[in-house]
Amino acid sequence: MSRRTKKICLFLFSISIVLISSIPSLGVSTQLDFDRLILESQTEDNELHLLRVEHYLEIVAEKSIGRFNVWYAFPPDYQYQSPILLHVFDDTSEEVLNYKIENDTCIPNKFVNFTISGINKDEHKLIHFTAWVLVKHHNFSDLPINVDFPNKSHLPSATKKWLLKTDVVQLNSRLIKYRAKLFKMEHSDLISYAKKTATFIKDHRYQMFLLQLKFNMFFSQDAVTTLLINGENVGRSHLACALLRLQNIPSRVLLVNNDQGFWTQMHYMIEYYVPDYGWVLLDTTRAKTPFNTSRQIVNRVCYPEDENNTKTDYIFKRMKGEERWIWFSNNNVKPFYVDCKQGSKSQMFSESIVWTCDLVADACFDTTRTTFHQFQKYLGIGLTGENKKYFENAVGFQNEAINRMKIGNPLEYYYNIKRANEEYNKIIV
Numbered sequence: 524m525s526r527r528t529k530k531i532c533l534f535l536f537s538i539s540i541v542l543i544s545s546i547p548s549l550g551v552s553t554q555l556d557f558d559r560l561i562l563e564s565q566t567e568d569n570e571l572h573l574l575r576v577e578h579y580l581e582i583v584a585e586k587s588i589g590r591f592n593v594w595y596a597f598p599p600d601y602q603y604q605s606p607i608l609l610h611v612f613d614d615t616s617e618e619v620l621n622y623k624i625e626n627d628t629c630i631p632n633k634f635v636n637f638t639i640s641g642i643n644k645d646e647h648k649l650i651h652f653t654a655w656v657l658v659k660h661h662n663f664s665d666l667p668i669n670v671d672f673p674n675k676s677h678l679p680s681a682t683k684k685w686l687l688k689t690d691v692v693q694l695n696s697r698l699i700k701y702r703a704k705l706f707k708m709e710h711s712d713l714i715s716y717a718k719k720t721a722t723f724i725k726d727h728r729y730q731m732f733l734l735q736l737k738f739n740m741f742f743s744q745d746a747v748t749t750l751l752i753n754g755e756n757v758g759r760s761h762l763a764c765a766l767l768r769l770q771n772i773p774s775r776v777l778l779v780n781n782d783q784g785f786w787t788q789m790h791y792m793i794e795y796y797v798p799d800y801g802w803v804l805l806d807t808t809r810a811k812t813p814f815n816t817s818r819q820i821v822n823r824v825c826y827p828e829d830e831n832n833t834k835t836d837y838i839f840k841r842m843k844g845e846e847r848w849i850w851f852s853n854n855n856v857k858p859f860y861v862d863c864k865q866g867s868k869s870q871m872f873s874e875s876i877v878w879t880c881d882l883v884a885d886a887c888f889d890t891t892r893t894t895f896h897q898f899q900k901y902l903g904i905g906l907t908g909e910n911k912k913y914f915e916n917a918v919g920f921q922n923e924a925i926n927r928m929k930i931g932n933p934l935e936y937y938y939n940i941k942r943a944n945e946e947y948n949k950i951i952v
Contacts, residue, residue, distance in 0.1 A: 623903030
């Protein structure tokens with residue numbers, strides 16, 4: 524976008540916000556005029572995606588216990604993704620006394636912390652909640668075509684932890700080393716090597732995967748086992764990390780909810796680091812890299828210490844794939860799984876796609892991030908009086924912003940998110 528075009532877009536955006544602020548509800552025809560003017564002033568569209576992940580977390584107790592806490596992985600502020608709001612549904616068990624969003628020590632991860640008053644032996648409780656997330660579409664079209672394999676000493680220090688071997692990413696395996704050597708002989712640059720890794724992992728001994736699926740008999744999801752007999756997306760992710768790390772390419776597993784269109788648990792994919800560019804998504808299930816940002820909600824960036832999860836089978840009755848990302852303060856409480864129709868489950872929904880100019884997209888995204896930090900700060904701390912009123916007003920504006928984005932109106936979305944932030948700024952604690 525040229526400097527002159529940016530100035531025009533900024534001018535029109537500013538006028539639009541002023542006019543929106545002066546009336547309770549902008550007319551449809553007027554809004555279309557503003558949208559048309561802004562879109563006509565740009566040289567390239569930018570997509571905003573409103574996504575939502577809904578969770579049914581059902582828990583059961585092995586013995587009667589009193590007050591305890593449940594922590595659940597929550598979408599972080601992450602590159603092109605920003606959470607908007609957490610909503611807990613009314614059918615959640617009344618024993619949920621409080622909930623708040625906390626920062627993990629492993630940046631940028633977050634989790635939602637539920638405080639439960641108690642539970643009896645063999646009793647089931649439900650926590651039903653949803654997280655709204657705003658995502659800026661990025662398809663990595665600006666990724667360089669040819670990138671040299673990195674020198675470990677030249678990598679940013681913050682990325683080097685994702686070069687380590689773990690129990691499930693076995694860098695000392697001769698089989699994996701041999702495969703990585705073959706790939707490097709065929710592909711002399713990082714990008715083509717990553718693409719070869721993606722396609723190989725999905726197709727390699729795929730019939731073995733189908734047999735495991737047919738007989739409901741999945742084995743350890745580590746890199747070596749996956750190389751030998753294929754595996755589920757968590758095993759494929761571990762194998763991808765092994766093949767990439769052996770070439771000094773930092774790579775890490777992501778725990779996500781993606782757009783599969785049906786109730787499931789979690790999905791695993793990875794991202795790898797490209798020097799002088801950043802992290803790039805790779806999905807071994809779809810055998811594709813780069814993979815665009817708007818197809819999933821990232822719930823956790825897995826550190827090496829997160830990887831040691833070789834539990835089998837999280838599609839069918841045992842449903843273990845999500846269990847590692849739910850923490851309990853009492854060992855007598857467990858998640859309850861039956862299948863994707865009963866018990867614990869989750870699903871991502873794509874609520875809307877909005878095309879707008881870079882300026883509007885950036886304004887919506889940046890203000891969403893700032894406002895969410897305020898929401899997280901004050902959620903669950905027991906506000907009273909005027910402070911409680913300001914908090915409730917702010918949440919109301921956030922909900923209205925979501926409603927505006929659902930119908931494709933980024934300007935009114937921005938206005939309401941901005942109003943929410945203003946309400947949070949009134950809180951004094």
